[in-house]
Amino acid sequence: MTFDLPLIWAGLIAFAVLAYVILDGFDLGVGILFPFVRGEKHRDEMMNSVAPVWDGNETWLVLGGGGLFAVFPLAYAIIMPALYAPVTIMLLGLIFRGVAFEFRWKTRRGQFLWDAAFAGGSTIAAFAQGVALGALVQGIPVQGRAYAGGWWDWLTSFSLLTGFALVVGYALLGATWLILKTEGHVQRRAYTLAFWLAPAMFLLIGLVSAITPFLNDVYRERWFGWPQVLLVVTVPALVLVAAYVLFKGLIERREISPFLASLSVFVLCFVGLGISFFPHIVPNSVTIRDAAAPDNSLAFLLAGAGVLVPVILGYTAYSYWVFRGKVNAVGGYH
Amino acid sequence: MELFTPLALARMQFAFTVSFHIIFPAFSIGLASYLAVLNGLHLATGRGVFLDLFNYWKKIFAVAFGMGVVSGIVMSYQFGTNWSVFSDKVGPVLGPLMGYEVLSAFFLEAGFLGVMLFGRKRVGEGLHFFATLMVAFGTFFSAFWILSVNCWMQTPAGFGINEKGQFIALDWWAVIFNPSFPYRLVHMLLAAYLTTAFVVGAVGALHLLRDRTNPAARMMFSMAMWMAAIVAPMQILAGDAHGLNTLEYQPAKVMAMEGHYESHPNGAPLILFGIPNPAEKRIDYAVEIPGFSSLILKHDLKAPLAGLDTIAPEKQPPVAVLFWSFRIMVGIGFAMLGLGLWSLWLRLKGRLYEAPLMHRAALLMGPSGFIAVLAGWITTEVGRQPYTVYGLLSTADSVSPVAVQAVAASLVAFVIVYFSLFGAGTFYLLRLMNAPPHAHESGLDPGEPIRAGGLMPGPAMDAGTAFTPAE
Numbered sequence: 001m002t003f004d005l006p007l008i009w010a011g012l013i014a015f016a017v018l019a020y021v022i023l024d025g026f027d028l029g030v031g032i033l034f035p036f037v038r039g040e041k042h043r044d045e046m047m048n049s050v051a052p053v054w055d056g057n058e059t060w061l062v063l064g065g066g067g068l069f070a071v072f073p074l075a076y077a078i079i080m081p082a083l084y085a086p087v088t089i090m091l092l093g094l095i096f097r098g099v100a101f102e103f104r105w106k107t108r109r110g111q112f113l114w115d116a117a118f119a120g121g122s123t124i125a126a127f128a129q130g131v132a133l134g135a136l137v138q139g140i141p142v143q144g145r146a147y148a149g150g151w152w153d154w155l156t157s158f159s160l161l162t163g164f165a166l167v168v169g170y171a172l173l174g175a176t177w178l179i180l181k182t183e184g185h186v187q188r189r190a191y192t193l194a195f196w197l198a199p200a201m202f203l204l205i206g207l208v209s210a211i212t213p214f215l216n217d218v219y220r221e222r223w224f225g226w227p228q229v230l231l232v233v234t235v236p237a238l239v240l241v242a243a244y245v246l247f248k249g250l251i252e253r254r255e256i257s258p259f260l261a262s263l264s265v266f267v268l269c270f271v272g273l274g275i276s277f278f279p280h281i282v283p284n285s286v287t288i289r290d291a292a293a294p295d296n297s298l299a300f301l302l303a304g305a306g307v308l309v310p311v312i313l314g315y316t317a318y319s320y321w322v323f324r325g326k327v328n329a330v331g332g333y334h
Numbered sequence: 335m336e337l338f339t340p341l342a343l344a345r346m347q348f349a350f351t352v353s354f355h356i357i358f359p360a361f362s363i364g365l366a367s368y369l370a371v372l373n374g375l376h377l378a379t380g381r382g383v384f385l386d387l388f389n390y391w392k393k394i395f396a397v398a399f400g401m402g403v404v405s406g407i408v409m410s411y412q413f414g415t416n417w418s419v420f421s422d423k424v425g426p427v428l429g430p431l432m433g434y435e436v437l438s439a440f441f442l443e444a445g446f447l448g449v450m451l452f453g454r455k456r457v458g459e460g461l462h463f464f465a466t467l468m469v470a471f472g473t474f475f476s477a478f479w480i481l482s483v484n485c486w487m488q489t490p491a492g493f494g495i496n497e498k499g500q501f502i503a504l505d506w507w508a509v510i511f512n513p514s515f516p517y518r519l520v521h522m523l524l525a526a527y528l529t530t531a532f533v534v535g536a537v538g539a540l541h542l543l544r545d546r547t548n549p550a551a552r553m554m555f556s557m558a559m560w561m562a563a564i565v566a567p568m569q570i571l572a573g574d575a576h577g578l579n580t581l582e583y584q585p586a587k588v589m590a591m592e593g594h595y596e597s598h599p600n601g602a603p604l605i606l607f608g609i610p611n612p613a614e615k616r617i618d619y620a621v622e623i624p625g626f627s628s629l630i631l632k633h634d635l636k637a638p639l640a641g642l643d644t645i646a647p648e649k650q651p652p653v654a655v656l657f658w659s660f661r662i663m664v665g666i667g668f669a670m671l672g673l674g675l676w677s678l679w680l681r682l683k684g685r686l687y688e689a690p691l692m693h694r695a696a697l698l699m700g701p702s703g704f705i706a707v708l709a710g711w712i713t714t715e716v717g718r719q720p721y722t723v724y725g726l727l728s729t730a731d732s733v734s735p736v737a738v739q740a741v742a743a744s745l746v747a748f749v750i751v752y753f754s755l756f757g758a759g760t761f762y763l764l765r766l767m768n769a770p771p772h773a774h775e776s777g778l779d780p781g782e783p784i785r786a787g788g789l790m791p792g793p794a795m796d797a798g799t800a801f802t803p804a805e
Binding site: 055058059061062063065066067068069070071072073074076077078079080081084085087088091092094095096098099101102103106107110145146147148150151293294296297300301304305308309312 | 396397400401403404405406407408410411413414415418419421422423424425426427429430432433434435436437438440496498500502503506734735736737739740743744747748751755758759762765
């Protein structure tokens with residue numbers, strides 16, 4: 001039996017991207033919410049809640065990007081120049097917030113600077129990721145084996161909308177994470193913020209979802225064609241279920257269910273994207289099979305990934321288990 | 335070369351970001367091994383001074399490692415943004431090697447760094463030492479894969495070309511262990527060890543100049559000077575072997591390094607100094623030793639050596655850059671050897687810790703390893719021009735079809751951000767190094783949480799104590 005290696009890899013890369021989005025999503029969200037919580041102690045508490053895990057979360061981004069280069073070099077070669085500006089801005093944002101984790105504790109005088117770097121870098125990185133997503137969804141002109149558009153093509157009202165949507169979505173993930181991991185003042189603030197963020201996020205998701213099928217015929221066929229509409233309608237239906245669980249959890253002051261519900265919304269949106277894209281990797285122009293490197297390259301790397309990715313997942317899960325429970329301002333879990 | 339073109343700007347951007355990046359790994363590869371040695375010595379001898387030094391340098395390691403991680407993320411995306419045609423063509427061969435770099439580095443470094451930094455009292459001495467070794471292996475594996483990628487671009491092997499015009503692997507073993515790889519790997523690892531040794535030596539010298547009785551300062555200075563005395567000559571030999579390998583596979587690079595515009599049928603001179611004159615194709619004011627270049631490269635004073643006159647002008651690397659960068663690297667190499675020999679002489683006389691002049695020299699040479707590493711990489715990378723994959727894919731054909739404004743704007747942004755952020759980071763590093771090492775050196779500052787730089791908690795850290803620095 002032969003394996004369909006490009007398909008396996010498409011699944012693996014999609015998984016890495018999803019892992020990145022939901023994991024780095026909540027710690028970027030904590031950064032986005034930094035300006036909305038005052039007081040040094042409270043901010044310490046927020047930062048400490050993500051400090052042990054953010055770096056591992058971000059490595060999924062390297063795995064996603066590096067993986068794309070390795071197994072779908074054509075897609076990498078088309079998408080990166082097309083998303084030149086948002087990708088660059090995202091990287092700069094990630095650098096700012098990444099060093100802030102380290103430098104914030106090295107100075108008192110300059111601490112406000114690193115607070116600003118953490119909040120600003122997180123927000124900018126989230127917005128740039130959303131814009132990049134929107135630019136990808138709206139389509140990229142391709143000629144031969146290269147990007148054929150201009151250097152401002154990524155900037156449209158649709159991509160700005162997805163940018164805002166992702167900032168709000170990450171902020172909601174961050175708020176519900178803080179509900180889970182903190183108590184007292186920070187947790188109360190997080191509940192309040194989540195009450196504002198949740199409706200805003202569903203409104204934005206609704207807008208993006210309403211526009212997407214009309215961006216081109218292929219998307220429309222995917223979502224409204226008969227009889228697959230019977231299948232794909234489960235995605236928005238499940239989003240409604242998640243929304244119900246989220247609001248119920250917030251109203252009843254539950255600690256775990258709002259976070260899990262927010263995560264589910266992200267997973268469902270990701271599945272929705274998959275429905276729009278598949279079997280293309282660059283929407284409507286390059287398929288997974290076209291973009292794939294030869295099978296011997298895919299097999300060579302799969303041997304390593306097959307061993308190491310489960311190990312990485314294992315100790316990532318273990319580290320979340322170790323750091324379970326509430327965090328407090330002086331850096332101690334109890 | 336036209337300056338305001340996507341090609342020129344993309345090259346500048348890559349040169350800038352990779353130059354900043356290489357500084358951190360060059361230091362952390364050596365420092366990881368140094369930490370492993372200190373940890374092992376502490377376990378073997380039980381002497382507190384080794385633990386103090388371990389704790390002193392691990393704080394510095396954490397900051398440098400963090401900066402290496404964030405500057406490295408940029409590199410993995412820049413292949414796509416600025417060099418998309420290159421990525422499309424070489425992705426099937428080089429992509430999996432870089433994938434292995436990410437996987438192995440992620441696994442070993444990120445997995446064990448947390449234990450190394452925070453876990454000594456929690457996991458026990460043995461497991462903690464194991465974690466320190468794994469971090470050192472992780473930095474080694476990173477270097478292994480990245481250098482394999484780089485060397486394949488210099489001396490491609492084991493490949494074919496498919497109908498889409500992509501390079502594909504025919505023999506992975508030949509791809510990974512391509513002809514220049516063993517030489518460049520050894521040369522780079524020794525360079526990383528020397529770089530770290532001279533930083534450690536400079537910090538030791540600084541604190542000896544202030545207080546020559548400080549036991550930790552004496553120990554680190556002594557260890558660093560042993561490294562200088564032993565590794566510097568090894569590095570000169572490794573560099574020589576690497577040069578011979580380059581002569582075999584990339585003769586034009588060696589011609590430019592040597593400044594040989596002309597062929598020398600009866601033995602080529604070694605040009606010690608001079609000013610390259612590209613317009614007239616000669617070296618002005620050359621100070622040279624007749625026959626010595628042939629002696630070094632061919633082991634025969636009279637051996638003929640071809641010059642750049644045998645290479646088509648459009649296939650030549652820029653001579654002036656290589657001529658200078660090579661001499662800076664070699665000059666620093668011999669200065670390192672000199673300091674190593676000086677330390678041996680003083681040690682013999684029993685005055686290693688009572689020689690302020692030599693301590694000042696060691697302090698001055700603290701950053702010399704970084705300069706030599708940069709000069710060496712400039713020599714080998716600029717010497718690869720005008721190709722990205724040597725002889726097969728030209729740099730001009732590798733660049734992305736992006737607007738010049740996009741590359742220019744991002745270059746400016748990277749310059750501003752790197753200088754301000756890594757400037758601040760360097761300042762914090764220097765401040766840590768400026769603090770004298772003392773007995774019962776603490777781990778990380780109390781109150782600081784576990785954070786940054788791939789910090790994953792280790793096995794056996796239980797939730798109750800995981801966040802309270804125990805040291």
